[in-house]
Amino acid sequence: AGSPLAFQSIWINDPEFIGYFIAIDKGWYTEEGIDLTYIPGGPDVIPQAALLTGKADIALTSLIETASAVSEKGATFKIIGAQFQKSPDSVISLEQSGIKTIKDLVGKTVACPPLSLGTFKVLLGLNGVTEDQLKIVPYAFDPTPLATGQVDAVVDFMTSLPFIVEQTSGKKASYMLFYDFGLPFGQDLVTVSEETLKNRRKDIVGFMRASRKGWNEEIAHPDKYVKEYENTWFKGNGYTPEAALFHGKVQLPLMENPNGIFAMDDAWIDKNLATLDKVGVKADKSLFDTSILAEL
Amino acid sequence: MKAPIYRENARILFGTLVALAVWELLGAYTSWGVAMFPAPTRILAQAFVDRELYALHGLATLKTSVFGFAIGVSVAVLAALVFCRLPGVELAFRGVNITLFAMPAIVIGPLLVLFLKGDWPQIVLAALMVYFPAMSATLLGLRTVDPRIADLVAAYGGGEGALMRHVRLRGALPDLFAGFRVAAPLAVLGAVLGEFGSGTRWGFGAFLLSALPQGNPARLWGIGLAASAIALAGYALFLLPARRLSASSSAVTLAAVQPSARPKGGASTRRIVLTLVAVALPFVIWWLGVTLSHVSPIIAPGPGRTVMFLIEGKQAAAARAALGHALGETLPIAALGLLAGLAFAFVLAALTLLAPALARGLMPVALVAQNMPLVAVVPVVVLVFGRGTASSVFMAVLVVFFPAYVLLHQGFTSVPRAASDLVAAYGGGRWKQLVHIAVPWSVSYLFAAARLVAPQALLGVMVAEWLVTGVGLGNLLNVSRGGLNYDMIWAGALVSILISVAAYEGVGLIERRIAR
Amino acid sequence: MNALPARDFDLPPSQGADRTVDLIVDRAGKTFETARGPVRALEPIDLKVPRGAFVALIGPSGCGKSTLLRMVAGLEQPDDGGAILVRGKHPEQFRKEGELGIAFQDAALLPWRSVTENIFFPLQILGRPVRPEAARIQSLVELVGLKGYEAARPGQLSGGMRQRVAIARALVTDPSVLLLDEPFGALDQILRRQMNVELQRIWAARQTTTLLVTHGIDEAVFLADTVVVMQAQPGRIAEIIDVPFARPRLPSLFSAPEFHALCDRLTVSLHSEGGHP
Amino acid sequence: MNALPARDFDLPPSQGADRTVDLIVDRAGKTFETARGPVRALEPIDLKVPRGAFVALIGPSGCGKSTLLRMVAGLEQPDDGGAILVRGKHPEQFRKEGELGIAFQDAALLPWRSVTENIFFPLQILGRPVRPEAARIQSLVELVGLKGYEAARPGQLSGGMRQRVAIARALVTDPSVLLLDEPFGALDQILRRQMNVELQRIWAARQTTTLLVTHGIDEAVFLADTVVVMQAQPGRIAEIIDVPFARPRLPSLFSAPEFHALCDRLTVSLHSEGGHP
Numbered sequence A: 001a002g003s004p005l006a007f008q009s010i011w012i013n014d015p016e017f018i019g020y021f022i023a024i025d026k027g028w029y030t031e032e033g034i035d036l037t038y039i040p041g042g043p044d045v046i047p048q049a050a051l052l053t054g055k056a057d058i059a060l061t062s063l064i065e066t067a068s069a070v071s072e073k074g075a076t077f078k079i080i081g082a083q084f085q086k087s088p089d090s091v092i093s094l095e096q097s098g099i100k101t102i103k104d105l106v107g108k109t110v111a112c113p114p115l116s117l118g119t120f121k122v123l124l125g126l127n128g129v130t131e132d133q134l135k136i137v138p139y140a141f142d143p144t145p146l147a148t149g150q151v152d153a154v155v156d157f158m159t160s161l162p163f164i165v166e167q168t169s170g171k172k173a174s175y176m177l178f179y180d181f182g183l184p185f186g187q188d189l190v191t192v193s194e195e196t197l198k199n200r201r202k203d204i205v206g207f208m209r210a211s212r213k214g215w216n217e218e219i220a221h222p223d224k225y226v227k228e229y230e231n232t233w234f235k236g237n238g239y240t241p242e243a244a245l246f247h248g249k250v251q252l253p254l255m256e257n258p259n260g261i262f263a264m265d266d267a268w269i270d271k272n273l274a275t276l277d278k279v280g281v282k283a284d285k286s287l288f289d290t291s292i293l294a295e296l
Numbered sequence B: 001m002k003a004p005i006y007r008e009n010a011r012i013l014f015g016t017l018v019a020l021a022v023w024e025l026l027g028a029y030t031s032w033g034v035a036m037f038p039a040p041t042r043i044l045a046q047a048f049v050d051r052e053l054y055a056l057h058g059l060a061t062l063k064t065s066v067f068g069f070a071i072g073v074s075v076a077v078l079a080a081l082v083f084c085r086l087p088g089v090e091l092a093f094r095g096v097n098i099t100l101f102a103m104p105a106i107v108i109g110p111l112l113v114l115f116l117k118g119d120w121p122q123i124v125l126a127a128l129m130v131y132f133p134a135m136s137a138t139l140l141g142l143r144t145v146d147p148r149i150a151d152l153v154a155a156y157g158g159g160e161g162a163l164m165r166h167v168r169l170r171g172a173l174p175d176l177f178a179g180f181r182v183a184a185p186l187a188v189l190g191a192v193l194g195e196f197g198s199g200t201r202w203g204f205g206a207f208l209l210s211a212l213p214q215g216n217p218a219r220l221w222g223i224g225l226a227a228s229a230i231a232l233a234g235y236a237l238f239l240l241p242a243r244r245l246s247a248s249s250s251a252v253t254l255a256a257v258q259p260s261a262r263p264k265g266g267a268s269t270r271r272i273v274l275t276l277v278a279v280a281l282p283f284v285i286w287w288l289g290v291t292l293s294h295v296s297p298i299i300a301p302g303p304g305r306t307v308m309f310l311i312e313g314k315q316a317a318a319a320r321a322a323l324g325h326a327l328g329e330t331l332p333i334a335a336l337g338l339l340a341g342l343a344f345a346f347v348l349a350a351l352t353l354l355a356p357a358l359a360r361g362l363m364p365v366a367l368v369a370q371n372m373p374l375v376a377v378v379p380v381v382v383l384v385f386g387r388g389t390a391s392s393v394f395m396a397v398l399v400v401f402f403p404a405y406v407l408l409h410q411g412f413t414s415v416p417r418a419a420s421d422l423v424a425a426y427g428g429g430r431w432k433q434l435v436h437i438a439v440p441w442s443v444s445y446l447f448a449a450a451r452l453v454a455p456q457a458l459l460g461v462m463v464a465e466w467l468v469t470g471v472g473l474g475n476l477l478n479v480s481r482g483g484l485n486y487d488m489i490w491a492g493a494l495v496s497i498l499i500s501v502a503a504y505e506g507v508g509l510i511e512r513r514i515a516r
Numbered sequence C, D: 001m002n003a004l005p006a007r008d009f010d011l012p013p014s015q016g017a018d019r020t021v022d023l024i025v026d027r028a029g030k031t032f033e034t035a036r037g038p039v040r041a042l043e044p045i046d047l048k049v050p051r052g053a054f055v056a057l058i059g060p061s062g063c064g065k066s067t068l069l070r071m072v073a074g075l076e077q078p079d080d081g082g083a084i085l086v087r088g089k090h091p092e093q094f095r096k097e098g099e100l101g102i103a104f105q106d107a108a109l110l111p112w113r114s115v116t117e118n119i120f121f122p123l124q125i126l127g128r129p130v131r132p133e134a135a136r137i138q139s140l141v142e143l144v145g146l147k148g149y150e151a152a153r154p155g156q157l158s159g160g161m162r163q164r165v166a167i168a169r170a171l172v173t174d175p176s177v178l179l180l181d182e183p184f185g186a187l188d189q190i191l192r193r194q195m196n197v198e199l200q201r202i203w204a205a206r207q208t209t210t211l212l213v214t215h216g217i218d219e220a221v222f223l224a225d226t227v228v229v230m231q232a233q234p235g236r237i238a239e240i241i242d243v244p245f246a247r248p249r250l251p252s253l254f255s256a257p258e259f260h261a262l263c264d265r266l267t268v269s270l271h272s273e274g275g276h277p
């Protein structure tokens, strides 16, 4: 057996993490000398916390939370790769509502997860909309309010919701990426503690190499693995096969980078730092460590 | 005598069928019905399609609930035995007890996930939800002893040991089963909540989480109803022995002195010392836990750091303001929810006396509502109550009424025959039985119920704030968690626990006043 | 003195004929279902009690006296085929009229209520105002010798005091049908005699139809127009005996030879058959 | 017949001198604290009962008979300055030895236990094995006439039957000190006489020191060596009267003229002072 490495994911098993599943099934982590434990995420799972307690060695995290943990709480996290170049965070609405820009949200009701509220408000501000110009209500994973018109828009990943709304209500849905409306940042950032980075460099490099290989395999054969995993990795996760296929395909453009999956080039890092600045989180380049990517 | 029961059952059956038919029509032919309130046939059809998944998830939830229940209830019964024998220990542990129960799931869930592996986070969550109600009911039962019997045991030189062995244990059985009836659905609720949060792959909670974004209300309702069914089965399992026991456990004649559940108050200095211990103990355990587990203080600050967070430094004022503001929104609603929930529980318990058929008809509905995973009912709650105070109160009522109902009902069923005969002989109907006998007889149960659900009300409102209204303490804790602001989470938990303790003690104070 | 067979007759012929029948017990038996099988507490019995009659029930322990009383109060249903009518009504209906007074074998006081509150409890059940009756309630308290204990709780009373509260409670509604189940069992003889005399006075004043269960043969003879002697296993009426003494009966009757003779006659009847095993 | 002043004497001189004193009541009074202020249930009283004596307590309702019995059982503490010793021990200690038998005024059965189980309950409290006593327990069931009801629950018994269970329970430990608080109050006269005779037999067989509270003057005279007459308000001992009749006493004694004379003498004593208000 290889050296044990615990990987804390950020959500339950769905196509968002298919690259890792492929790498596990193909034995690519083992080939790198790693005995990988994959830990799914969920609403109660705070990946950064798993790093802090040592439950996980490596985790997928979100930018703002990780950065503020570093600057405000003194955590020693390093972001060593970005699964999503562009975060799937979006404002999603029915096409029939005619919402095409953030400005169009004025006078509307928007359901936003409390966790994204701060970021969403910054997004509004950047687009010249003030909080009192619209009504914000909590959103809890459920597309029904949007489909039934209880709300005009929701803040969520665009990886499955637009498809599902269309499937269930027959109404076309469209989305606006935060990334495209003044708040560019990545998502599912591969994060480790400084200590792990120092002590387990070889395993981390191996992890990244195998994971990239997994994602490349997915990109080379879209649909293939989503279908294959319907009854293994995805079993019981509630997705319809069609929704899973949609998800698998729609996310890839947000991930791809000429320098390979997980790449973090300087321009991208600057954009992320600028976003952090806009939401009021102090951070600098040292939050990111590109040396692992360089070794792949 | 037999015919009316047949007729009553027929009426219940008829009522159920009518309700189902109305549901079917609404679910199939209204637009919001189709979207949020699917018809029973559609739910069944979806469940049939999903049958394999139901088996997988259902078994996981069943296993988790059963383990959680078994652990929670075992600890509860043991603790109740100890507390009954040593009332001082109960007083000293009161802070810990209430803390365990009042700890917001939003706080405890992520912690359990961090420290426990496999199914244990959800098992422990289920056990935690079970412990306090089961302990309270068992303790109530153990303490309630017919004074005549206590005299008899004393006269034969029997001490507390003999009284416990021969009288308290057997006498407590009906209340113990009442505790189990509260606990069984709570174990399922805890398991589902745990599965929902912990990232586990199996269990109705996980099924629900993954089904939520899929816009398939028939599946959501199916999952909710299936989880309710497990809870209902647990409830029913402990109803049957309880029925038989109650009949043989209440005294035939009325003792001149009402059996009381209140332990004799010891010396007041001792009480004061023990109360201080009660307050200090949770902090000591907190401190020890944090110190011994070497968790990063970012996630688990000790009591010192948390208190400092609220009183020292430049962010303290802001933190206090945020907390204060959130509490201002949460507390009035929690108080309202508590009163409304108790009132509802009382009405339902009263109906078991006033209109047993109606109560029996309502019971399954109430049980299903109580056990529907809250996340699953959110869309309908929003539809019916909007996103304001009404929703929060409703959610609080939902979590409050059931334990209160079971305890009250237990009190009502323990009325000695002689007392009800007296009312009947003067032509007094059910209403008079309720007002003049059942209620005064059950005062200790009423107060036990109020004490038990006071922390629950706060939790219910916090869940509503988290999922529905986006204000108040529930929202503050949720948002803080996202920002990894564990200082605020612990501070919020601390404050909400202190409030729960205050509510618990407040009810106790009123009880002592009334009993003089 | 007039012994009759146990079935089908009216009571009490001695007090003048064609009075309205207040209580009809018509082939009313009682079988309790228990885990050990059915227990026949009472064979089907017949009994007619005219308005204003005073009937005493005596019989060995377990012969069904309380069961009969409870059936008259509508607290137990007679077995199929039996019926009980009080003033032409079913007991459940009759008791609603507030014309019934009852004292159980067991005092059955509500422990959370004071003496006075226990006494006026039936008024509350009947939905009658309590305030206007304050003076009458106080006189009942005094009648049963509990002056000074108005505010005491049952737990602070002696056994006999509790029983006296139950007697006062049975009288508080000014009932026209009075059911008393060994109301004087816990009283000393002096008090018992006093209460006997008081009861006779109250009964005479309102001609209250009264059913009194008692173990005191002398008490039965002193108070009753008719003594119903019951036997056990199975519970049944063995004999019904008229008491011919003129009213009002004075305490001196207790030492009259004809009084003792009747008591002895009753003792014999009690002993006669199926007494104790 | 031998009336003595109420204080400072040994009982019963009639039964032979210098017997060990089993029970010493030494200036034991009882004041209950209530919301309405202190209630003096019993003045400080003195009483000495020799081993094997049978003492009957009679007196008006509320005079403190039950309170005295409860003090002897250690269920109430005498007021400061008073003390009670049973066989030289404090009641709390003595009762642990399992030499005490007690029947309360109220039967106080465990509702979930059968007749038999209620009867052997004291054995369990004392930690004694029940099995070996099965035959004796059954004979107690029969003694109190409850054969066939061994498995019945209290809720299925008549009032008198419940009281008989309590009597059997008081006897199950084969006590050497027996406290009985109106144990026959709910029994009919025949059964009562039977039980009187049985009680005498049991007492005689073991020379059980017995304290019997009763309202039956005849019962007291039939059974007791000494009758303690109490008075109420305040509760106190009014007179102590020896009963000179030879043992064993036969039921025929009930009709003996000297028996009636003594009963009348006691009735007078009861009436004499501070009886009922």
Ligand SMILES: Nc1ncnc2c1ncn2[C@@H]1O[C@H](COP(=O)(O)OP(=O)(O)OP(=O)(O)O)[C@@H](O)[C@H]1O
Binding pocket: C155, C156, C157, C158, C159, C160, C161, C186, D032, D033, D034, D039, D040, D041, D042, D060, D061, D062, D063, D064, D065, D066, D067, D068, D105, D235
């Ligand atoms: N727990 C108590 N609190 C207050 N007063 C009490 C209490 N127990 C008894 N008393 C009072 O003490 C007095 C004596 O009561 P006790 O029960 O000893 O009478 P008793 O002689 O047994 O009467 P009875 O023949 O009616 O049973 C009564 O006046 C009663 O009110």
Ligand SMILES: Nc1ncnc2c1ncn2[C@@H]1O[C@H](COP(=O)(O)OP(=O)(O)OP(=O)(O)O)[C@@H](O)[C@H]1O
Binding pocket: C032, C033, C034, C039, C040, C041, C042, C060, C061, C062, C063, C064, C065, C066, C067, C068, C105, C235, D155, D156, D157, D158, D159, D160, D161, D186
């Ligand atoms: N609820 C019950 N269930 C079963 N059996 C019962 C029930 N109530 C009474 N019995 C039985 O019915 C018989 C008559 O009981 P009841 O109480 O009427 O007797 P009683 O004449 O009042 O006796 P006592 O003088 O002892 O009070 C008894 O054998 C008793 O065991």
Ligand SMILES: O=C([O-])O
Binding pocket: B239, B406, B409
């Ligand atoms: O006991 C019941 O909750 O019905």
Ligand SMILES: [Mg+2]
Binding pocket: C065, C066, C067, C105, C181, D158, D159, D160
């Ligand atoms: Mg009876």
Ligand SMILES: [Mg+2]
Binding pocket: C158, C159, C160, D065, D066, D067, D105, D181
């Ligand atoms: Mg007494």
